[in-house]
Amino acid sequence: MxxxxxxxxxxxxxxxxxxxxxxxxxxxxxxxxxxxxxxxxxxxxxxxxxxxxxxxxxxxxxxxxxxxxxxxxxxxxxxxxxxxxxxxxxxxxxxxxxxxxxxxxxxxxxxxxxxxxxxxxxxxxxxxxxxxxxxxxxxxxxxxxxxxxxxxxxxxxxxxxxxxPGIVSASKPGGGTTDYIVDMLYSALSGNEYKCFLDKDRILPMMHxxxxxxxxIKLMNIDREKISINSPYNITSFNITPDSWRNIIDTLGYDLKVLFEKDFRDKIAQSWPRNIDDHLFRNDVGWKPKYDSKKTAKSIIDAINS
Ligand SMILES: NC(=O)c1ccc[n+]([C@@H]2O[C@H](COP(=O)([O-])OP(=O)(O)OC[C@H]3O[C@@H](n4cnc5c(N)ncnc54)[C@H](O)[C@@H]3O)[C@@H](O)[C@H]2O)c1
Missing domain, CATH: 3.40.50.720 (NAD(P)-binding Rossmann-like Domain)
Known part of the structure; x- marks a missing residue:
């Protein structure tokens, strides 16, 4: 150990x-x-x-x-x-x-x-x-x-x-502005309509x-000399809107109905990145994501179902 x-x-x-x-x-x-x-x-x-x-x-x-x-x-x-x-x-x-x-x-x-x-x-x-x-x-x-x-x-x-950025997992999120990304998958699987609290075109960065x-863990295991900054690194995988996420879910064979009703969370999301530059982390640590949006949706649906 x-x-x-x-x-x-x-x-x-x-x-x-x-x-x-x-x-x-x-x-x-x-x-x-x-x-x-x-x-x-x-x-x-x-x-x-x-x-x-x-x-x-x-x-x-x-x-x-x-x-x-x-x-x-x-x-x-x-x-x-x-x-x-x-x-x-x-x-x-x-x-x-x-x-x-x-x-x-x-x-x-x-x-x-x-x-x-x-x-x-x-x-x-x-x-x-x-x-x-x-x-x-x-x-x-x-x-x-x-x-x-x-x-x-x-x-x-x-x-x-x-x-x-927003993390997509089979575990339910605990009160974030990006929660819709997991909640929509659960609604698709249960056949329930989903009420989305963000604008349908609100783009945000996400990752599997x-x-x-x-x-x-890769960052924790590398030598300190390879880390070129004393503050956090940006990291990202894909940018997506609630509407595109619903489309991806549909292409996986679900017929998810989404009602878009913005609340205060959309205001928070408006002040968040639409696109993140994480080349510093990728260069320093030698990392890149394995999952794009479609692979993410499929993998998390499989994980929820298993
Ligand atoms: N989930 C995301 O999309 C996301 C995005 C960006 C950053 N993060 C960060 O990643 C970390 C983990 O996020 P998460 O999604 O698992 O959050 P979460 O809200 O699901 O879990 C946080 C945990 O902290 C525990 N906690 C609260 N008060 C505590 C206390 N006084 N002492 C000990 N534990 C306490 C809660 O009981 C909860 O289990 C957090 O620092 C969060 O800010 C998460």
């Missing part, structure tokens, strides 16, 4: 995919404030905001890598702005503090395309651009990007990060769960 890894926030949409891949070569402890008996590894109830319990878990298990996935996502975060700010920023700083005190080697912490804003040239978003995020989720992620840059550039820690998890 290579590493002793603690995953925080493992009961969410992405957690089990990180557990599955990381458990192949490492000792993994998954944790969350929500109990989870379905994961294929040791599980522990742990609140990232409880510093003493976090430190005890890390010391007891000799943890040398942390994956911090704890979050309140963009749409849900607008109902709980203070809680979102505290969870993201204090959670991040607790992981930083404990990692310095306990000599944790590496931290993975995903950022999000929510850090961008209307001033980020949304048609072609480079890695380093002006950012004025529109949601508290984006504001708190951007604050942690600055903290990450601070700790990396002072060589106090080794924090690695990707700005995930396997691509996002593999990219993250």
């Amino acid at each position: 290579n590493n002793n890894i603690l995953i925080i926030g493992a009961s969410g949409q992405l957690g089990k995919y990180f557990v599955n891949l990381l458990s192949k070569d490492n000792n993994v402890i998954a944790s969350d404030i929500i109990p989870n008996s379905t994961l294929d590894c040791q599980f522990q109830l742990l609140n990232i905001l409880d510093y003493n319990s976090l430190k005890k878990t890390i010391k007891t298990n000799n943890i040398n890598q942390i994956y911090n996935l704890a979050a309140i996502l963009s749409a849900k975060g607008e109902s709980f702005p203070y809680k979102t700010w505290i969870l993201t920023t204090e959670g991040f700083l607790n992981v930083v503090k404990v990692s310095i005190e306990c000599n944790v080697d590496r931290i993975f912490w995903p950022s999000s395309i929510a850090v961008f804003g209307l001033n980020s040239n949304l048609e072609h978003v480079l890695n380093d651009v002006p950012m004025l995020p529109s949601s508290m989720y984006g504001v708190s992620k951007l604050a942690c990007e600055k903290l990450m840059n601070y700790y990396n550039s002072k060589k106090l820690l080794d924090i690695r990060s990707l700005r995930f 769960i396997d691509d996002s998890v593999q990219a993250s």
Whole structure:
């Protein structure tokens, strides 16, 4: 076994995919404030905001890598702005503090395309651009990007990060602006009409769960010298609108009815990238996605059905 890894926030949409891949070569402890008996590894109830319990878990298990996935996502975060700010920023700083005190080697912490804003040239978003995020989720992620840059550039820690776009998986998402992409697949399979909260032509970047998890682990496993920046990398796979996604689902043999009724989430999505430039990550790390939009839809439908 290579590493002793603690995953925080493992009961969410992405957690089990990180557990599955990381458990192949490492000792993994998954944790969350929500109990989870379905994961294929040791599980522990742990609140990232409880510093003493976090430190005890890390010391007891000799943890040398942390994956911090704890979050309140963009749409849900607008109902709980203070809680979102505290969870993201204090959670991040607790992981930083404990990692310095306990000599944790590496931290993975995903950022999000929510850090961008209307001033980020949304048609072609480079890695380093002006950012004025529109949601508290984006504001708190951007604050942690600055903290990450601070700790990396002072060589106090080794924090690695990707700005995930919307992730398509068989696990249901937990309150994000891109949730429709998974929810539509579930509606297609159940034969129910889907009420879409985004404009039918709202284009957003997305990626298959396997691509996002593999990219993250690849980033965690390369030598630090290959990483040319101290802040997160852009990463993306394909850009799609709700209407094109429905068309793809139709070509796979489903007759999905979609009612388009925009709500506040469409306003958030308007301030997010329509196209992301991730060549820096691809060049530094030697990565490219395996799944385009059609392959993604087919693979996730198969996974839900299995
Ligand atoms: N899912 C996406 O499309 C997407 C896109 C961009 C970025 N991300 C990022 O990836 C990471 C994982 O996302 P996800 O989709 O699995 O999110 P999720 O909302 O599905 O899961 C987050 C988990 O964090 C847990 N959590 C909340 N408060 C906690 C606390 N105090 N202590 C410990 N755990 C706590 C929740 O119980 C939940 O299980 C997050 O950092 C998120 O911002 C996700």
